[in-house]
Amino acid sequence: MKPFRNVMGIVLCTCILATIPAASLPKAAALTTNNYEEALKTAPPGVKRTVKLTAEYFGMTDITVNPQGSRQVTLNNNSFDSNQTNRVPSSVSLFFSEKDNKLTQLTTTWGKGQKSKSADLEHAVSSAADFVESVIGENFTVAKQATATFESMAEVSVYPIVKDIPVQKSVGRILVDSAGNISSFYRLNSTIDERSLPSKADILSSEKAKQAFDKQIKLELAYDDEQGLYQYVALPYASIDAKTGEAIVSAIPFVDSSFTVGAATKEQTISSDTVKIMAQSFFGLNPEKLTASNQRASHPNETPLSIHTVSAGKQTFVVRVNEKTGELLSVESENLSSQRDSTLATPADAKKKALSFIEQFIPLKDGDYFLRETYAESGQMKQSSNKYTMELYPSINGVRTTKPIVALSLDLNGNVMTSVTTRAHTTSTAATPAVISADEAKKQWLKALELELNYVFKDPQSEEPILAYVASITAHARYVNAISGIVSAYQ
Secondary structure: OOOOOOOOOOOOOOOOOOEOOOOOOOOOOOEOHHHHHHHOOOOOHHHHHHHHHHHHHOOOOOEEEEEEOOOEEEEEEOOOOOOOEOOOOOEEEEEEOOOOOEEEEEEEEOOEOOOOOOOOHHHHHHHHHHHHHHHHOOOEEEOOOOEEEOOOEEEEEEEEEEOOEEEOOOOEEEEEOOOOOEEEEEEOOOOOOHHHOOOOOOOOOHHHHHHHHHHHOOEEEEEEOOOOEEEEEEOOOOEEEOOOOOEEOOOOOEEEEEEEEOOOOOOOOOOHHHHHHHHHHOOOOOHHHEEEEEEEEOOOOOOOEEEEEEEEOOEEEEEEEEOOOOOEEEEEEEOOOOOOOOOEOOHHHHHHHHHHHHHHHOOOOOEEEEEEEEEOOEOOEOHHHOEEEEEEEEEEOOEEEOOOOEEEEEEOEOOEEEEEEEOOOOOOOOOOOOOOOHHHHHHHHHHHOOEEEEEEOOOOOOOOOEEEEEEOOOOOOEEEEOOOOOEEEOO
């Protein structure tokens, strides 16, 4: 049986996704499970099938089926208890397009116990794959990597399968919450021109493609301070051109450098006034329109939080602080104003602002740090998508931690910050133990590596795909235990 997941939206390619007519739904009526067929008796077979698959996927066995007009069907869970931790949603709504009679959106409502601290990216991919397989159909798959978003969500792209090969062009996006429940799945108005897809003639064998990966994979020794493990983490190219063996390099570059703190920085008390300063000076909110509020969040077995919210018009700025220690945990902003300065900042400008924020609000212990900057250069992406990210890792005996203790994101348009996250760091004074060599770690990595043919686009704006071998494991998902040499997944 498939694990139950939750969903809040649906997305599919206009011309590729499963055809699900939406016309002729019966008038709104609330009926019990026993009258399930009666409720949808005039609905097209595709609608009935999708509603049935959805109910089965979410484990909804005691439901009321409520057709609403010609575009929507809602499933209400009759056994839902709002006072209990639920693994089944309280309701699921399915929406269908009047234009092309296909499923366009699906939303769900859940109860308590569905959230945790941060999204598990690998679990998100697994959840999205289960949903696509169970509800959407075999002509689709999902991306091998998820991207973290606001509200502890992970986003996973949906890809069509053409000629038995996945096409890495998103025809839908799925949001998965930190509990592994699908939160949204939006249909995108995207098409694939099959005439543009290259043939499989003269491609490299899988073994030769592995040799190409062998030449270009880089491994780095790092320390997981949360588990107390030394690991080799990889920075491999995500794919290899299936005909030339050349690495397909990421369009977004990153820069690694060292960063030294000579003396521990002073801790900053995060008050309502401090939060207003953050909102104005770093996140670009209009100081003349600010309104602020503060609330407390406390749940069993969780750290109590002070949550500061600052608003300016439609812009919202939320700061979460550990109530016991005063430590800044996260900062997020939504609905950035389109009226702000549209000048495109340089990565150097963004770095200066990011370091200034750290100096003022995030105390650091003296010592060495590893700093990674990722950014989109001017012309690489649409102007509204230009993004700069800084990650700061402690360095122990020259070995950095596997996870950053601070991660900041800025929009280069106007050089305004958009998010900050921090985590506690456990300092180790022990000497680095004897570890396997990087060459031996690479052998273990390649042994665990599997390759899959995909149509990929070197440039996100390109309409001309190439055939590529895509790696089954990446730095985001796996590591090599530096002591045992075993390849493991991040938990």
